[in-house]
Amino acid sequence: MQENTIYGFRPILEAIESDKTIDKVLIHKNLQGDLFKDLFIKVRQHKIPFQYVPVEKLNKITRGNHQGVVAFLSAIEYQSIYDIVPTIFEAGRNPFVVILDKITDVRNIGAIVRSAECAGVDAIVLPLKGGAQLNDDAVKSSCGALLKVPICRHSNLVEVINFLKDSGIELIAVYEKAKNMYYNKDFKQPVAIVMGNEYEGIAWDYLRECNDSIKIPMIGSIDSLNVSVATGIVLFEVVKQRLIHH
Numbered sequence: 001m002q003e004n005t006i007y008g009f010r011p012i013l014e015a016i017e018s019d020k021t022i023d024k025v026l027i028h029k030n031l032q033g034d035l036f037k038d039l040f041i042k043v044r045q046h047k048i049p050f051q052y053v054p055v056e057k058l059n060k061i062t063r064g065n066h067q068g069v070v071a072f073l074s075a076i077e078y079q080s081i082y083d084i085v086p087t088i089f090e091a092g093r094n095p096f097v098v099i100l101d102k103i104t105d106v107r108n109i110g111a112i113v114r115s116a117e118c119a120g121v122d123a124i125v126l127p128l129k130g131g132a133q134l135n136d137d138a139v140k141s142s143c144g145a146l147l148k149v150p151i152c153r154h155s156n157l158v159e160v161i162n163f164l165k166d167s168g169i170e171l172i173a174v175y176e177k178a179k180n181m182y183y184n185k186d187f188k189q190p191v192a193i194v195m196g197n198e199y200e201g202i203a204w205d206y207l208r209e210c211n212d213s214i215k216i217p218m219i220g221s222i223d224s225l226n227v228s229v230a231t232g233i234v235l236f237e238v239v240k241q242r243l244i245h246h
Contacts, residue, residue, distance in 0.1 A: 005073070007070045007071070009067055010035075012069055012071045016043070020074075021078055022073060023135070026070045026071075028054070028069070074134060075146070076139065080154075084123045097191070097192035098194075098195065100125070101197055101206055102200075103132060104130075104131060105132055109138050110141025111142070112195070113151075124150070127155070128155040161206060162209065170190065170191050171191075171211050172214060173206070173210040174214055175215060176224065180213070180215070182215065187242065191238065195227055195230065197227075214234070
């Protein structure tokens with residue numbers, strides 16, 4: 001069993017009540033009873049992602065008396081982009097944000113966050129559901145960068161995108177069908193770079209809200225880069241332009 005796993009109604013309730021950050025709760029499909037109702041209400045109130053699973057999955061995770069519920073504690077503390085953006089402006093810095101749309105591979109997330117930390121990114125925004133779990137493996141693959149860059153998880157990324165735009169930050173999607181090459185884009189203004197899921201790219205809901213889109217030129221026969229490599233290329237173009245500008 002992983003170190004960051006807890007199970008049983010009372011331990012999970014206590015973890016929620018003591019404000020521990022929980023990545024996800026797995027719930028046996030046929031659970032009933034008052035304790036389950038109490039727990040479920042708390043999970044919904046705190047907007048904790050949950051999933052119904054067969055009992056075999058829970059038994060694989062732990063041999064203990066899980067009572068039909070297992071929770072994964074987060075290895076990191078999440079922050080709110082709504083709190084971070086004003087502090088970036090107040091500190092006189094030029095905002096540099098990354099939004100990741102449902103990146104599912106832990107190593108990709110780790111590599112992206114490592115590049116982001118090196119590039120001086122102010123915050124990384126993830127959706128509440130659908131992305132990789134930010135567990136100890138993710139922290140390791142980021143070489144500890146996950147503990148240094150503010151990570152924000154929000155249930156509504158369209159709202160986040162509109163908030164960033166209203167704050168004067170340009171939203172730029174990295175999108176293979178874009179007309180502009182990434183190196184022709186001016187990144188010296190406040191920017192938020194949007195990267196898509198490894199298989200489906202950026203969800204249309206987010207793409208249409210972005211101010212602009214850019215692409216990385218491809219010469220070889222494979223027409224797509226690993227998402228962490230693509231992110232690194234764009235992030236360091238931002239760094240290059242801002243350093244030259246200074």
